[in-house]
Amino acid sequence: MTATAVATRPRTSKQLTLEVVDVIEQTPFIKSFAFADPHGEQLPGFVPGSHIVVESGAKANAYSLTGSGQNPAAYTISVARAPTGAGGSAAMHKISIGDTVSVSHPRSAFAPVATARHHLLIAAGIGITPILSHARAAREWGRSSSLIYSYRPDAGAHIEEVRAVSGTGLTECTDRKSFRKALNKALLNQPMGTYVYVCGPAEFMSTVLLQAKDHGWPAERLHSEPFAAADQDPGRPFRVELTRSGKSLIVPAGQSLLETLEAAGTAIPNMCRQGVCGECAIPVLKGRVEHRDLYLTAEEKAANDTAMCCVSRAQDQELELDL
Numbered sequence: 001m002t003a004t005a006v007a008t009r010p011r012t013s014k015q016l017t018l019e020v021v022d023v024i025e026q027t028p029f030i031k032s033f034a035f036a037d038p039h040g041e042q043l044p045g046f047v048p049g050s051h052i053v054v055e056s057g058a059k060a061n062a063y064s065l066t067g068s069g070q071n072p073a074a075y076t077i078s079v080a081r082a083p084t085g086a087g088g089s090a091a092m093h094k095i096s097i098g099d100t101v102s103v104s105h106p107r108s109a110f111a112p113v114a115t116a117r118h119h120l121l122i123a124a125g126i127g128i129t130p131i132l133s134h135a136r137a138a139r140e141w142g143r144s145s146s147l148i149y150s151y152r153p154d155a156g157a158h159i160e161e162v163r164a165v166s167g168t169g170l171t172e173c174t175d176r177k178s179f180r181k182a183l184n185k186a187l188l189n190q191p192m193g194t195y196v197y198v199c200g201p202a203e204f205m206s207t208v209l210l211q212a213k214d215h216g217w218p219a220e221r222l223h224s225e226p227f228a229a230a231d232q233d234p235g236r237p238f239r240v241e242l243t244r245s246g247k248s249l250i251v252p253a254g255q256s257l258l259e260t261l262e263a264a265g266t267a268i269p270n271m272c273r274q275g276v277c278g279e280c281a282i283p284v285l286k287g288r289v290e291h292r293d294l295y296l297t298a299e300e301k302a303a304n305d306t307a308m309c310c311v312s313r314a315q316d317q318e319l320e321l322d323l
């Protein structure tokens with residue numbers, strides 16, 4: 001998972017100041033980083049599949065943690081350098097041992113299902129990071145799991161760790177044909193109560209999810225972790241009433257609620273502006289939110305009392321906000 005911000009914001013209690021204690025070159029384009037407490041304190045634990053938001057200069061990006069989440073002495077992430085250098089990945093690749101970074105507490109919308117009888121893990125490229133977290137946790141907790149890992153020849157990030165963790169449950173694919181074959185076989189031969197967890201590029205994930213649906217897998221047993229909120233349609237205009245300030249604003253199609261609030265002089269803390277970090281949460285009093293973020297859980301979305309205003313909009317013509 002990764003997302004890009006356009007602005008920094010004041011420190012909050014959600015942030016931890018950590019030291020870079022290890023940097024490993026996984027492939028020519030992917031580096032791993034380990035962050036630890038400068039005083040040696042243990043870090044907050046997390047559920048498998050969690051991510052943290054790392055501030056790097058004027059950017060903030062969300063990255064999946066690769067550890068299992070149990071008693072972490074360090075948080076480890078991997079960063080693929082974007083060819084354009086966009087998204088802050090180039091800045092992240094310049095980080096060195098001894099540097100200090102500001103990171104958020106871990107957060108997950110991609111946790112394993114406790115009642116699953118088997119966990120079928122599927123990853124491509126840098127998508128291995130949250131899947132490795134799941135695989136490690138499955139091994140530690142004695143949960144049944146298997147993993148299909150698709151990567152370009154000689155560019156398999158974390159491959160030795162994945163092999164060590166998954167053992168005979170691992171299928172490695174370095175071309176599309178072998179992946180399609182392995183996926184088909186896996187989707188047709190799973191015990192009842194199996195859940196699928198997939199992470200990778202958008203096209204890869206939609207291929208896996210579509211194929212699973214074609215094979216009759218129910219949607220609730222398919223879990224995916226996008227790198228960031230997908231490109232969204234511009235949506236319809238809607239009105240927001242700010243009850244504290246008395247402002248009434250129109251959010252036009254193609255402009256986010258966050259941008260509209262900012263233009264009207266209402267500053268909202270934010271980092272990623274892509275629906276992943278949770279910084280731009282605003283309180284909703286009335287009206288149904290069209291949630292488009294990857295931060296809130298299904299239960300939190302159903303409660304309809306909070307909106308991530310960088311991506312979310314209104315289902316109705318109007319929202320009333322406690323601002």
Ligand code: FES
Nearest residue numbers: 273277278280310
């Ligand atoms: S700014 Fe990150 S979720 Fe909105």
